[in-house]
Amino acid sequence: MRFSIRRTRRPLALPPLLAFVMLAVLAVVPAERAQAVNGSTSPCALRGRGNAVDEGQNTDYTQFLNPLGTKKIGVVYVDFPDMAGAGDVADYYNLLSPAANWVWDASYGKTWLNMRTTLNRWVRMPSASGTYGFPSPTYQQHSRYVTDALKAAAGGGADLSGYDMFYIVSTAHSQVSRSTAWFGTPSALPVVNGTRIRWAVTFGTDMWHWGHKVAAHETAHAFGAPDLYAFSGDSHQYTSGWDLMGYLGGRAPQYFGWTSWKFGWTTDEQVVCVWQPRTQNTATLNGVEYTGGTKLLVVQTGPTTAYVAEARRKVYNDSDLCSSGVLIYKVDTSVASGQGPIRVVPNPNAAAPPSGCGTLDMAAWQPGQTFVDRAANVEFTVRSADAYNSTVNAIKW
Numbered sequence: 367m368r369f370s371i372r373r374t375r376r377p378l379a380l381p382p383l384l385a386f387v388m389l390a391v392l393a394v395v396p397a398e399r400a401q402a403v404n405g406s407t408s409p410c411a412l413r414g415r416g417n418a419v420d421e422g423q424n425t426d427y428t429q430f431l432n433p434l435g436t437k438k439i440g441v442v443y444v445d446f447p448d449m450a451g452a453g454d455v456a457d458y459y460n461l462l463s464p465a466a467n468w469v470w471d472a473s474y475g476k477t478w479l480n481m482r483t484t485l486n487r488w489v490r491m492p493s494a495s496g497t498y499g500f501p502s503p504t505y506q507q508h509s510r511y512v513t514d515a516l517k518a519a520a521g522g523g524a525d526l527s528g529y530d531m532f533y534i535v536s537t538a539h540s541q542v543s544r545s546t547a548w549f550g551t552p553s554a555l556p557v558v559n560g561t562r563i564r565w566a567v568t569f570g571t572d573m574w575h576w577g578h579k580v581a582a583h584e585t586a587h588a589f590g591a592p593d594l595y596a597f598s599g600d601s602h603q604y605t606s607g608w609d610l611m612g613y614l615g616g617r618a619p620q621y622f623g624w625t626s627w628k629f630g631w632t633t634d635e636q637v638v639c640v641w642q643p644r645t646q647n648t649a650t651l652n653g654v655e656y657t658g659g660t661k662l663l664v665v666q667t668g669p670t671t672a673y674v675a676e677a678r679r680k681v682y683n684d685s686d687l688c689s690s691g692v693l694i695y696k697v698d699t700s701v702a703s704g705q706g707p708i709r710v711v712p713n714p715n716a717a718a719p720p721s722g723c724g725t726l727d728m729a730a731w732q733p734g735q736t737f738v739d740r741a742a743n744v745e746f747t748v749r750s751a752d753a754y755n756s757t758v759n760a761i762k763w
């Protein structure tokens with residue numbers, strides 16, 4: 367579920383004088399309003415690095431695939447000298463293809479994954495399945511895997527032109543154990559039969575465990591989203607079963623509304639932003655599973671930090687969720703993938719979790735409940751709720 371991406375060079379440290387001048391400027395100029403690639407002009411649209419998977423709203427769509435619209439995805443099925451293709455490639459397609467409807471629903475009909483089989487058979491990789499470094503290939507190993515697969519497909523007669531990205535599906539029982547997203551380095555994209563390769567997901571044998579949601583997860587990496595599970599310690603400590611970027615087997619896999627905003631699925635008009643001190647606002651939040659309405663109530667707490675409230679309901683992609691109500695979480699766009707860029711706020715008055723649900727899965731806030739972070743000067747109160755909406759007041763002290 368991790369991704370491989372070439373690390374960019376760290377920028378040179380600022381000369382001390384320039385740093386001093388910038389500090390002086392920052393002291394008198396109000397906080398810069400973000401101008402995100404998703405078109406957002408909201409002061410709550412926190413910026414990230416842009417060219418890294420993070421929760422920043424300023425995604426660089428030369429590095430990442432713009433989520434909006436129909437994405438043409440060429441599907442390639444690979445086997446190996448040590449592992450001949452097992453079964454019919456159509457079974458692999460049928461396992462992954464429900465991701466299209468899943469993402470269609472998650473995106474409110476703004477993204478369609480148009481998956482097309484490029485060659486209706488296995489293509490043979492030149493090297494054994496254990497030689498590519500899975501489950502954790504280096505960028506070079508992963509690039510070799512992607513280019514080997516696409517060269518083999520092209521050699522077999524596949525036309526690779528016209529696709530936005532590729533799904534490269536390994537035969538079952540190979541040593542490609544883990545599904546991973548791959549990003550081409552914009553300045554050095556591999557070219558196969560005249561086609562420049564920008565984005566790919568390589569599906570491993572874990573797809574038989576996770577099913578189609580692994581395609582929704584990995585494709586969201588191509589869109590710029592980070593992993594929300596923890597790379598060390600308890601992997602569910604930050605978001606438990608909320609959002610499939612946190613847990614593919616989670617009970618509430620709909621993407622967080624914040625990520626939906628980053629993807630352009632949720633627009634500025636659907637976001638209520640509280641950013642000036644000693645202000646407040648009240649929003650009637652429509653469940654993020656439904657289309658339309660106000661989706662997010664955001665309190666900006668710093669250049670890279672915010673508290674976010676969104677409504678969650680037991681419908682559509684979240685039809686199995688553990689607790690309906692208002693989810694409150696912290697976003698920090700400076701926090702790297704796997705380190706907790708989104709952290710769900712626990713609710714001390716939540717009901718005890720039933721079997722199959724964790725404590726954090728029960729954290730949705732109910733009418734009459736108030737969350738206060740005195741250090742951050744933030745307060746949220748849930749005023750009322752029905753089957754579709756929760757009305758929430760937010761204060762920035």
Ligand SMILES: [Zn+2]
Pocket residue numbers: 367368369583584587592593
């Ligand atoms: Zn991942």
